[in-house]
Amino acid sequence: MDEKSTTFQMLGLTFDWPVVISTVIAALLVFFLVFFLSRRLTMKPGKKQNVLEWMIDFTNGIVDSSLPRSIGNELKLIAFTLFLFILISNEMGLTIQVAFGDVTYVKSPTANPIVTMGLALLVIGLANFVGVNKLGFKGYFKTTFLSPMPALLPINIFEQFTNYLTLALRLYGNIMAGEMLLMLITNFGNPSHLGLTIVPAFILSMIWQAFSLFIGGIQAFIFVTLLSIYTSEHAIAE
Numbered sequence: 001m002d003e004k005s006t007t008f009q010m011l012g013l014t015f016d017w018p019v020v021i022s023t024v025i026a027a028l029l030v031f032f033l034v035f036f037l038s039r040r041l042t043m044k045p046g047k048k049q050n051v052l053e054w055m056i057d058f059t060n061g062i063v064d065s066s067l068p069r070s071i072g073n074e075l076k077l078i079a080f081t082l083f084l085f086i087l088i089s090n091e092m093g094l095t096i097q098v099a100f101g102d103v104t105y106v107k108s109p110t111a112n113p114i115v116t117m118g119l120a121l122l123v124i125g126l127a128n129f130v131g132v133n134k135l136g137f138k139g140y141f142k143t144t145f146l147s148p149m150p151a152l153l154p155i156n157i158f159e160q161f162t163n164y165l166t167l168a169l170r171l172y173g174n175i176m177a178g179e180m181l182l183m184l185i186t187n188f189g190n191p192s193h194l195g196l197t198i199v200p201a202f203i204l205s206m207i208w209q210a211f212s213l214f215i216g217g218i219q220a221f222i223f224v225t226l227l228s229i230y231t232s233e234h235a236i237a238e
Helices: 017-037 047-064 076-095 113-145 150-188 198-235
Strands: 007-010 013-016 098-100 103-106
Touching (some): 013 017, 017 103, 047 076, 047 198, 076 113, 076 150, 076 198, 113 198, 150 198
Antiparallel strands (some): 007 013
């Protein structure tokens, strides 16, 4: 997708304005959503509290399916936050797009590979950190790189890089492809086509948006699931 962008410099680094703006908006949406749902908590939950508790139970269940409570309890908060952030980031481009001139400043942050690579680095780094913290460096190195046999050391090292790349590119590819196809459908319904394609394009866009909402949720689920699986691979001694 050949899109124009704008950048700015800070501390010798180059930052992309659309990525920064979209990421900050996604983070703020997560904060205000949780803030709204968590006001006036009671022993007998209302509708808002039920929604929040359901989301927490959902992400807790993902973590509990792969990790013992001694490890999983420490990851449940970040799993919940990561799930909400990725979910909202995935869906932003379907509901909110703000453009000025040729630059789209607000869209799905996860449609940018830099964002997904950063999230993947967080997951892989956290999984390795928990492994060292729980097993000590010697136990972590043996479990991660020398299992099931020392001869597999080169392959196990290479696996860390492939896990990182596939985690990042899977999320980026799905969200970017969804937004690209939605743009093609929109262009297909251009009134310049004698108006014959407006109705088919509208129907297709509704169908694709519904499907993309589902895909965005699945990708958030997969990301948190892999966080739990990768952590179990590094932090549970065989």
